[in-house]
Amino acid sequence: MQTYAIKIEYDGTPFHGWQxxxxxxxxxxxxxxxxxxxxxxxxDVYGAGRTDTGVHATGQIAHITLxxxxxxxxxxEALNHHLKPAPIAILDAAEVPETFHxxxxxxxxxxxxxxxxxxxxxxxxRARLWRRNYSISADLMQKxxxxxxxxxxxxTFRSSICQAKxxxxxxxxxxxxxxxxxxxxxxxxxxxxxxxxxxxxRSLTGTLEKVGSGAWPPxxxxxxxAARNRAACGPVCPPDxxxxxxxxxxxxxxxxxxxxx
Numbered sequence: 001m002q003t004y005a006i007k008i009e010y011d012g013t014p015f016h017g018w019q020x021x022x023x024x025x026x027x028x029x030x031x032x033x034x035x036x037x038x039x040x041x042x043x044d045v046y047g048a049g050r051t052d053t054g055v056h057a058t059g060q061i062a063h064i065t066l067x068x069x070x071x072x073x074x075x076x077e078a079l080n081h082h083l084k085p086a087p088i089a090i091l092d093a094a095e096v097p098e099t100f101h102x103x104x105x106x107x108x109x110x111x112x113x114x115x116x117x118x119x120x121x122x123x124x125x126r127a128r129l130w131r132r133n134y135s136i137s138a139d140l141m142q143k144x145x146x147x148x149x150x151x152x153x154x155x156t157f158r159s160s161i162c163q164a165k166x167x168x169x170x171x172x173x174x175x176x177x178x179x180x181x182x183x184x185x186x187x188x189x190x191x192x193x194x195x196x197x198x199x200x201x202r203s204l205t206g207t208l209e210k211v212g213s214g215a216w217p218p219x220x221x222x223x224x225x226a227a228r229n230r231a232a233c234g235p236v237c238p239p240d241x242x243x244x245x246x247x248x249x250x251x252x253x254x255x256x257x258x259x260x261x
Contacts, residue, residue: 001065004075005096005253008047008060011087012239013127018051018060027051027088031062034082040066048102048247049109052199054239056128059091059110059246061253063102094254108172108248111191113205114241118184129186130241136187136212138178144211145174145189147222148204155228157207159199167228169197176208187212190245199236207234 008027016024020032028045035043048061070078076093083090116122116129117136148171155167173192178185189208191201207224210216216234224232 001067002069003063003065003096003098003100004072005061005063005094005100005102006076006090007092007254008057008062009089009091010057012051012054012056014087016053018047030083030086030088034079035064037082038078039068046102048106049244051244052239055242057244060244061102061247063096063100065098092254096253100253105249106247107250108192108194109196110246111201112243112245113189113201115187115209116184127240130237134213136209138176138187138212140218141208141212142176144208144218144221145176147225148174152225153228154197154200156224156230156233157200157203158197160230162198164197167197169193169195202236202239202242203233206237209237210234
């Protein structure tokens with residue numbers, strides 16, 4: 001028996017999230033089906049983050065324990081072959097100690113949300129960006145984000161079906177950037193924390209977008225946080241523009257420095 005860490009990229013559009021379900025396609029179940037084709041029908045895939053329906057990943061990390069020995073390169077190549085035509089790619093693989101756990105050993109998770117400002121609808125990336133047809137101020141959003149950094153009760157920004165034992169989380173960083181592209185003006189919001197509540201990033205993004213559009217003053221975000229009331233939250237934004245971008249560990253399981261991104 002050998003345990004492996006794998007780094008995964010996927011388009012979440014056709015999936016009902018990461019976690020396997022009885023009647024819907026999921027990323028986890030699709031990878032396990034590919035493993036079965038490799039002669040590993042009992043293998044379970046454990047991910048670092050349970051992304052929701054329609055949410056993408058450029059740096060999801062998972063671990064698997066396999067009965068047969070594989071070289072890391074051969075394992076990633078074989079999985080990519082059997083994952084076709086699903087929009088899932090194994091970017092890297094590595095042998096890790098049997099004690100390694102992709103979820104519980106993670107020290108940071110990084111999420112990225114992408115917003116595109118333009119009048120025309122999206123033809124090529126309609127499921128990968130949230131389109132807004134009005135200008136958004138990144139400076140105002142960054143100012144509002146300052147109210148959210150630190151250890152807080154995030155009840156306002158927590159889904160009603162969240163299963164976390166506590167709404168208290170520590171948000172280490174929110175960075176808002178904006179730049180011109182050939183398709184329009186893209187606004188990116190990057191979030192960094194050890195862990196997040198269910199729907200927290202989408203709730204925060206929808207609230208920050210209200211500030212960026214000029215509908216809310218930045219101070220109202222602090223008031224919404226202090227209210228500890230879901231009704232004080234801005235609208236929850238769609239999953240289209242959300243990506244699990246990176247997961248960090250005390251030691252990079254892939255042996256390429258201090259990070260997995």
